[in-house]
Amino acid sequence: MSLTTTTPPAPVTLPRDRSDLVVVGAGIVGLAHAVEAVRRGLRVTVIERDWRLVGASVRNFGHCCVTAQHGHLLDLATRSRAGWLDAAARAGLWAPEAGALVVARSATELAVLEELRAERGADAVRLRTRGEVGDALGRSGDDRADLAGGALLPADLRVDPREAAPRLAAWLADQPGASVVWGTNVTGVETGTVHTSRGPVRGDQILLCVGHDLDRLYPVEAAAHGIERCRLAMARIEAPAALRTDAAVLTATSMLRYDAFTATPSAPALRREVLGHSPELLDIVANVMFTRLPDGSVLVGDSHAYDVTEIPFQDEAVSALLLREAARVLGMSGVRVTERWQGVYASSPRGPLLVRDVAPGVRALSVTSGVGMTLSFGLAAATFEGTLDATA
Template sequence: MTSSEPVDLAVIGAGIVGLAHAVEAVSRGLSVAVLERDERATGASVRNFGHGCASAQAGLSLEYGMAARRQWLRLAKEAGFWIREAGTVVAARADDEMTVLNELHDRLGAAAVLLDRSAVLKRVGLADDVIGGALLPLDLRVDPREAPAAIARWLTEQGVTFHWGTALASTEPGLVRTSRGSIRARRTVVAVGHDIDYVYPDLAERHGVRRCRLRMLRVTDPHARTLDPALLTGHSMLRYGAFEDCPTLPAVRARLQREEPEAVAAGLNLMFTQRPDGSLTIGDTHHYDHTFDPFDDEELDELVLAQTARLLGVPNLQVLQRWRGVYASAPEPFLVDTPHEDARAVSVTSGIGMTTAFGLAASVLDDLL
């Protein structure tokens, strides 16, 4: 596979972060080669909710998320994958949660539209304990099992060369060594997500990178209806940056810790999205470590199922699939570092790669080029 002519950019990793850099490079007229150790993307990019939740971000994450939103809409048309401009409903089931949503509306205006109880139930059909909510109309939904593959196919049509089943051995200025030979490249982006510590262990340690393991499930929708928006809850408020500046959020956190300590300890983000086939992706819990045991306790799945069943107002749910999600986690939301001249190591270390990757990629290439 050793190349004679160098490409302008070699991208290591065909997850959404790597693909975003390839898309951005193509838009700038660069020649690109993408290396992926597996035969297709199998990591965080296909195991998530497919939720482009830009509205719930803050700071740089919000900036990247809004830029990525424009790219998602363009790519859906050009690459031909399913997308919905359906927004997100944040359901309030307690007065303190509704107070937080009022504070969010005061700050964001039309980007966070307040809903009364009947409007929430009309959009998402939950249990009777819902008292109101808010609509974040700018958020998107895609099918994460379809979109990365569609983007890779589209990139191939644009002249990008993909080397599937090709593992990275090392990088150095001007050269990428792989399990199938070497590629000459003027610039390199290493976007291997939570496996960044396998490639650059010292760099990962310096940034405090760990893995975040999620428990997620796909279930039959018990109400058999079409749900356009994604659904977030009070538990979600504890995990998204836009809510952190709401003065009364500590009251929500304190109540949930008092009333549902097991859920809070498990890092529950009680939410769901609907897939094109009508099933629901539900979850998720969060646990952090460098290396996880391979054994899963049933209690976490039972927690997610019980909480979601209660949210939907049904006694139980029919499980179709279970899986572990995984992403890189670090104190800062984005890792961008320079392992050597003309290379960048890039990882979204906050679990919002689908939401922000296309905005991040533009920033990285602005610097790298």
């Protein structure tokens, strides 16, 4: 299953036998559950409406953002890290333990990082000097004046979002007792049966991992959780020749976004500081960050806009702003864009996860906080252990 070549629709055969688990949706959340089912020797069928993956799981940064999570999500993210590494070894994924590099460009930004280090410990949050950050970014010695220092968060992982989920799906399809059914839309679900555009598929347990599209199958339950669509402006730029790191690179606006940073005492001062010098970034709810793909090109983002149905039009001013900020961090006068796209993920003001038992043996699970890559394998482990609480 490739993202770049067109595969003509292949003949589709639905499994005739009952599966232990039917997963609806072949994004990373559904696939992580299917991989966990295979690990446990279960028979699993994954049903995906499209012919290749085009959802949030291939449009993101490929950043398993562990350390920046807080509370319950930190536990899930930490478990997920182990699951990712295991799955990467099985399926042959690129998954360097490269961490995340948080670039600080002011004393306030450094204070947030120092406070996080005080809470988590010096191994989890490794402070970096201006020189070390400059070296990682490939910035020459006389072009580092705006850098104050930074921190490496070594627990964070990197994957290639173009490759990870498609390759996991291909790996799953080769496992005994597992199948992935492409090009098949799920139209309804009841206990023991998934109704599809090609006929029924039977399973003892059914898991709906359809992200924001849960509102199409279960509108009442989705509305009860306040599910909406978050739209993000993304771009891929040509390889910056000097960049030296596979770590995800985060900045001040990232520190305003992730709970581990926002819980620090200096976070309110940081928000005031960013509001003072870059209000336009807060207007677009920016998280200026980037990640490098194995070929050296770099994924740059992102902005956040929320609505029940997403607006299809991308505002060029938003993209230009994000690219300008990324170029500044890289110490470049400009960047060459090779691709642009809009990412869409499930979001909710009511909580980071939707876990709902919609019928006996039928569970809906959507990550509603934009960290599904990070949490996916931790959620899968918790689901099978029965430790993931469903809201009634």
